Amino acid sequence: MSLRLSGIRARIGGVPVLHAVDLEIRNGKVTALLGRNGAGKTTTLRTVLGLTELDAGEITCEGRDLSRLPTWRRAREGLFYVPEDGGVFQDLSVQENLKLSARMPIAQAIEPFEELGPLLGRRAALLSGGERKILALARAYASRSEWLLIDEPSLGLAPTVLRRLAGAIQLLRGRAAMLIVEQNLGFAQSVADDYVLLLDGRTVDRGPIDTLRQSSQFDAAMHFGQSEGGSSQ
Amino acid sequence: MPRSARALRAPLLALLCIALFGWPWVTGTPGLLNLLTGGVIWGLFALSYHLVLGWTGEISFGHSLWFGAGMYGTALLLQATRVDALPGILLAAVALVPLALLVHLLSLRLRGPYFAMITFALAEFAGLLVQNATSLTGGTNGLTGVPISPDLAAPGTLYLSASLLLIAAVAAVLWLRGTRVGLVARAVRDNPTRAALFGHSEVWAKTLTLGGASLLAAIAGGLFLCYQGMAFPAAFGSDTSFTVLLMATIGGADSAWGAAVAGIGLYALENSLTATTSHWGLLLGVVYIAVVRFLPGGLGGLWRRVGASRGRAVTTGAILESSDQSAPRGGLLR
Amino acid sequence: MILNVLLSGLSLAAFYFILSAGLSLVFGIMGVLNFASAGYFVAGLYAAWFGLGHGWGILPAFIFAAVVGGVLALLVEVSLLRPLYGNVGGQILTTLGVMLILDEAVNWVFGPQIQQEQMTGLLSQTVMFGGMPFPVFRLLLIAVGVLIFLLLALALRYTGLGLRVRAGVDSQTLAELAGVRVAPLRSIVYALGGMLAGLAGALYGPFSGVYPSAGLDTLLLTFIVVVVGGLGSIPGTLAASLVIGLAEALVGFFVPSLALTVNVLVMILVLLLRPQGLLGKPPGRRDTHAA
Numbered sequence: 001m002s003l004r005l006s007g008i009r010a011r012i013g014g015v016p017v018l019h020a021v022d023l024e025i026r027n028g029k030v031t032a033l034l035g036r037n038g039a040g041k042t043t044t045l046r047t048v049l050g051l052t053e054l055d056a057g058e059i060t061c062e063g064r065d066l067s068r069l070p071t072w073r074r075a076r077e078g079l080f081y082v083p084e085d086g087g088v089f090q091d092l093s094v095q096e097n098l099k100l101s102a103r104m105p106i107a108q109a110i111e112p113f114e115e116l117g118p119l120l121g122r123r124a125a126l127l128s129g130g131e132r133k134i135l136a137l138a139r140a141y142a143s144r145s146e147w148l149l150i151d152e153p154s155l156g157l158a159p160t161v162l163r164r165l166a167g168a169i170q171l172l173r174g175r176a177a178m179l180i181v182e183q184n185l186g187f188a189q190s191v192a193d194d195y196v197l198l199l200d201g202r203t204v205d206r207g208p209i210d211t212l213r214q215s216s217q218f219d220a221a222m223h224f225g226q227s228e229g230g231s232s233q
Numbered sequence: 234m235p236r237s238a239r240a241l242r243a244p245l246l247a248l249l250c251i252a253l254f255g256w257p258w259v260t261g262t263p264g265l266l267n268l269l270t271g272g273v274i275w276g277l278f279a280l281s282y283h284l285v286l287g288w289t290g291e292i293s294f295g296h297s298l299w300f301g302a303g304m305y306g307t308a309l310l311l312q313a314t315r316v317d318a319l320p321g322i323l324l325a326a327v328a329l330v331p332l333a334l335l336v337h338l339l340s341l342r343l344r345g346p347y348f349a350m351i352t353f354a355l356a357e358f359a360g361l362l363v364q365n366a367t368s369l370t371g372g373t374n375g376l377t378g379v380p381i382s383p384d385l386a387a388p389g390t391l392y393l394s395a396s397l398l399l400i401a402a403v404a405a406v407l408w409l410r411g412t413r414v415g416l417v418a419r420a421v422r423d424n425p426t427r428a429a430l431f432g433h434s435e436v437w438a439k440t441l442t443l444g445g446a447s448l449l450a451a452i453a454g455g456l457f458l459c460y461q462g463m464a465f466p467a468a469f470g471s472d473t474s475f476t477v478l479l480m481a482t483i484g485g486a487d488s489a490w491g492a493a494v495a496g497i498g499l500y501a502l503e504n505s506l507t508a509t510t511s512h513w514g515l516l517l518g519v520v521y522i523a524v525v526r527f528l529p530g531g532l533g534g535l536w537r538r539v540g541a542s543r544g545r546a547v548t549t550g551a552i553l554e555s556s557d558q559s560a561p562r563g564g565l566l567r
Numbered sequence: 568m569i570l571n572v573l574l575s576g577l578s579l580a581a582f583y584f585i586l587s588a589g590l591s592l593v594f595g596i597m598g599v600l601n602f603a604s605a606g607y608f609v610a611g612l613y614a615a616w617f618g619l620g621h622g623w624g625i626l627p628a629f630i631f632a633a634v635v636g637g638v639l640a641l642l643v644e645v646s647l648l649r650p651l652y653g654n655v656g657g658q659i660l661t662t663l664g665v666m667l668i669l670d671e672a673v674n675w676v677f678g679p680q681i682q683q684e685q686m687t688g689l690l691s692q693t694v695m696f697g698g699m700p701f702p703v704f705r706l707l708l709i710a711v712g713v714l715i716f717l718l719l720a721l722a723l724r725y726t727g728l729g730l731r732v733r734a735g736v737d738s739q740t741l742a743e744l745a746g747v748r749v750a751p752l753r754s755i756v757y758a759l760g761g762m763l764a765g766l767a768g769a770l771y772g773p774f775s776g777v778y779p780s781a782g783l784d785t786l787l788l789t790f791i792v793v794v795v796g797g798l799g800s801i802p803g804t805l806a807a808s809l810v811i812g813l814a815e816a817l818v819g820f821f822v823p824s825l826a827l828t829v830n831v832l833v834m835i836l837v838l839l840l841r842p843q844g845l846l847g848k849p850p851g852r853r854d855t856h857a858a
Contacts, residue, residue: 049744075746087744089737092730100734101745139745292656339835342842346600346659346798350790351838357787358831365827471783475663482660514671521664522647525657 001027003048003079003147003177007057010040010047017043019201021057025177027146030169032188032209033181035198035221041181042084044198045149048179049081050074061147075101080145080176084152086132090125094135097124102142109142112171130161137168141175148176154184166191185212185222197221250400263388268504270392272497274456277399279480279496280406281449286478286486288415288446289439290422292349295356296450297473298336301466302329303451305363305370308379308464318385319394322455326448333447337440353471360469375465385459395456399493402449406489418442472514476503479517483524488533495532571699572820573813578705580812581712586767586785587792587804588719589760595736595799596749596756598655603643603662604764604789605782606669607636611765613673616684616777625690629769636765639669641758648757649750666782674779682777690773704773711770712808715763719801732756736799791830795837797844806845 008021018040025031033041046052048059050071059066066074080101081087088097094116098106110116113134119127127135133153140148153165169191172178182188188195188209195212197205198221205217212218278300285293306325311318340351363370370376385391409415417438420428425435458464467473480499484491503513528535586608593601611632618628643665651657685691686704693700723729734742735749742749771781788811796807814833819826837845 051740051744071740071743072746072748075744081744087741089734089741091737092733096730096733100730100742100747143745292659339838342838343794346594346598347794347842347844349600350794351834354787354790354794354831354834358828361827471786475667478663512671512675514667515675518664518667518671521667522661525651525654525660525664529654529657 001062001146001177003062003179004060005044005048005057006060008044008047008059009055009057010043010052011055012043012052016055017201018047018055021047021198021201021203023179023196023203023206025147025179027177028173029194030173030178030180030192031194031196032192033179033196033198034185034188034212036223037183039198039221040201041198042151043201045081045151045179045181048074048149049079051081075145078144078146080140080143080148082133082136082140082148082150082153084155086129086136088124088127088132088135088139091123093121093123094127095120097135098139098142101139103144104142106142110138112141113138113168130157130164133157133161133165134168137165137172141172144175146176148172148178150178150180152181152183154182154187162187266388266392268501269497270388270395270460271457271504272500273392273395273399274453274460275477275480275500276493276496277395277402277456278450278453278477279484279492279499280399280402280489281446281453282477282481283484283486283489283492284406284442284446284449286481287488287492288418288422288442291344291439291443292478293352293443294349294471294474294478295352295354296446296477297469297471298352298356298359299329299333299447299450300454300457300473300477301356301359301363301469302332302447303454304458304464304468305376305454306451307455307458308376309369311379311381312376317382318459321382322385322452322459325455326451329451330444330448333451334440334444337443337447338436341436341439341443353474356469356474357471360466363469364466370464370466373466375463377463379458379463381459381462385456391456391459395460398452398456403489403493410489476517479521479524483520483528483531485531485533485535488531491531491533568697568699570697571701572816574696574701574709575705575820576813576816577809578708578712578812579815580808581709582767582770583788583792583812584712584805584808585715585763585770587789587796587808588715588801589763589767590789591793591796591799591801591804592719592756592763593760594793596732596739597648597658597753599648599658599662601662601757601760602659602786603640603665603669604760605786606666607640607761607764608768608771608785609670609673609779609782610639611636611768612772612777612781613677613768614765615769616682616772619684619772625686629766632769633762633766636768637758637762640761640764641754643761644754644757649754652750670779670782677779679779684772684777686773702774708770711766715766716801716805723801728752728755788830791834793844795834795844800844803845810845 002024004024006022008018009016010018021040021044023031023033033044035041043052047054050066050069054067057067061077061079064077066077066079069077089100092100095106098109098116102109106120110120115131116135116138119131124132124135150169153169154162157165166187169178169180180188180192182192189212192209195207195209195215196203197215197217199217204221205215207215215221281299282293282296285291285296303322303326306329307318307322310316310325311321314321316324336355340348340355343351364373366372383390385394417428417433420431421433421435421438428438429435454468457468476499477496480496481492483499484493484495503517506513506516524531590601590604593599593604614635615628615632618631619625623631643662647661647665648658651661690704690707692703694703694706695701723733731742731747732752732755734745734747735752739749742752767785768781771785775781792804792807792811795811796803796805811830811833814829815826818829
């Protein structure tokens with residue numbers, strides 16, 4: 001049970017951004033994709049979903065090649081992408097947001113996300129940043145997707161909301177493999193099992209998250225990463 | 234613009250001059266002179282649209298408004314005063330500029346498809362006004378019997394004046410493109426937000442550019458009045474706007490001379506064909522679809538491709554697309 | 568008497584709504600300012616005229632008009648617009664070309680003259696409201712307008728297809744990420760837009776006559792309604808239709824010379840006060856997820 005990226009190359013606007021990305025995520029594990037701004041973290045996620053065109057390399061899901069499939073097919077294969085703003089449909093209500101990708105009754109889908117109960121009829125544009133992220137994770141849960149790719153879940157959230165979010169990620173852990181892009185090292189260390197370091201479009205190191213600081217590439221890959229944590233690509 | 238293309242500019246202009254001035258006299262055919270005179274006037278009109286398309290990056294479906302306004306403005310001026318035709322045309326066009334600036338300032342509260350629609354509505358509205366103000370404009374019959382002084386009444390001198398104006402206008406647009414004015418216009422077109430950081434207001438830059446476009450269109454309208462000997466309400470019509478849009482698109486959104494050449498060519502084509510077929514609209518429609526599909530950069534883009542220079546052609550498509558994204562949008566069920 | 572004026576306004580509003588709803592929907596999902604809609608309008612106008620002329624009765628003739636508009640639109644979408652996917656500007660110019668071709672084709676086949684359409688039976692009658700006669704056909708127009716609005720609103724709100732369409736209008740990228748195939752949705756919505764335009768054409772004939780440039784003549788009103796209402800919003804289109812229709816009827820009654828002007832004045836007023844239209848969103852929101 002694994003989603004594997006091998007030898008991924010991709011460009012944005014003609015400029016090569018990813019040169020050699022190799023990684024693998026497994027069911028039940030949370031992998032943190034770390035690196036400083038511009039390393040290609042978001043592009044990696046977008047490439048997996050087919051939002052950025054793949055130049056070379058392969059994306060396989062349990063041995064099946066996904067690289068040539070359109071985005072909607074990849075979504076139906078169980079890939080779920082949560083962009084940094086949550087990626088919810090602003091004009092749809094919370095209930096409709098859930099319904100669109102749900103493979104279970106809505107009542108069941110929001111059991112673990114009870115704070116969404118009173119908000120079901122509300123338009124997603126009116127949700128707070130934290131509520132939007134919870135809704136995004138609820139959508140992932142409801143869709144029974146097996147591969148979750150989450151971009152900067154912690155971005156712009158207050159500490160109490162962060163703890164709630166970490167709880168939601170723990171809940172999803174048992175059902176899916178997760179790849180999380182993070183700038184907030186503390187948060188990454190609190191939810192992830194493994195890390196992958198990305199430097200200038202190349203995956204340079206990986207290992208259990210406890211050994212992150214011992215990585216020979218840590219300084220090179222993460223330098224300035226914390227100080228610029230607030231900005232986005 | 235790469236150096237090779239810049240070096241080509243002077244010879245090209247020279248060629249244009251020779252073609253414009255020499256040809257009719259060489260052949261000496263009145264029919265051809267007539268055709269080319271109309272073509273050159275539409276070339277000027279198409280050049281004015283190049284300012285809209287290439288400089289502001291907006292699309293107008295109502296550029297006919299300024300062609301018609303120049304035509305009727307000149308006609309009314311010539312009727313009311315003893316002024317000669319050429320000064321009359323220029324005077325009327327300049328007098329329209331404040332109105333144009335006001336209208337553009339208002340219209341530019343919108344962008345992209347909304348801007349396109351409001352220009353369309355305003356031109357249609359102006360056409361209706363002109364048709365209904367019968368006592369002043371002659372209504373649907375048009376305004377005939379406009380006294381045109383000898384300086385533009387003779388086909389030869391009209392052709393010469395129109396050609397000189399076109400060449401001067403092409404040169405002015407090409408020259409302005411390289412100056413600060415042109416740079417600001419392009420900066421605003423390509424990235425309004427960033428240009429604003431450098432103190433260049435998008436609305437003002439575009440208003441002024443569109444004002445210049447209206448001025449040229451009004452001059453073309455005035456010349457066309459002298460060419461036809463009458464002012465007619467169809468000048469305000471959507472067909473006029475669609476045709477000039479097509480000319481500038483065929484010319485290439487980023488190419489001043491392309492627009493002028495396409496204007497001359499398409500007018501000549503239309504008027505040689507209307508002799509044999511009355512279904513010009515059908516052909517126009519087919520040309521639209523074909524240009525989008527097969528000639529996305531227009532003549533300018535084609536020229537650049539042939540010249541193997543790597544300037545990124547700005548297509549009409551790309552312009553509309555980029556302006557679409559910043560357009561206001563409603564939710565379907567809100 | 569005022570009741571009569573209001574009913575006229577409502578019937579105008581109903582017509583404007585049917586005329587503009589398709590354009591608005593198509594813009595919502597494709598981002599395309601669909602000039603070709605004026606072409607489908609003319610096609611529907613002549614289709615209904617053809618049907619009525621052959622004694623089909625009003626219902627079959629009008630359904631035929633809608634089908635003709637829808638089929639033409641579907642053909643255009645699949646053959647001309649789909650290959651230009653991602654090139655919104657190219658699509659707009661293409662729809663402009665399609666409009667020119669359809670108008671000219673109709674002109675070629677049927678000639679430029681105005682044909683009159685005769686309603687028969689009840690629809691040719693008038694009823695008295697407040698002592699003034701009111702054409703029954705205009706009552707039918709109001710009924711059709713209400714019906715179309717309810718069908719559209721309910722379908723968009725309560726069906727799975729409606730939900731997917733609204734998701735696609737919100738963000739095509741997010742819709743694809745949710746496993747929604749957007750391409751067929753575009754075809755469906757575009758064909759629906761063609762059907763509505765064709766139906767609007769059929770409804771136009773009985774009170775304004777049948778002639779080739781009818782599409783272009785009504786395009787102005789369509790644009791005004793859509794600018795006033797906000798592109799892509801069905802309730803906005805309805806609100807704008809009501810405002811424009813009632814204003815036109817009232818002003819036309821009290822100051823007949825201003826009847827045409829009032830539409831443009833309303834539009835300019837709305838632009839000054841609320842550039843995004845009555846129910847549109849403020850500018851600046853982009854589909855940030857698009858590639």
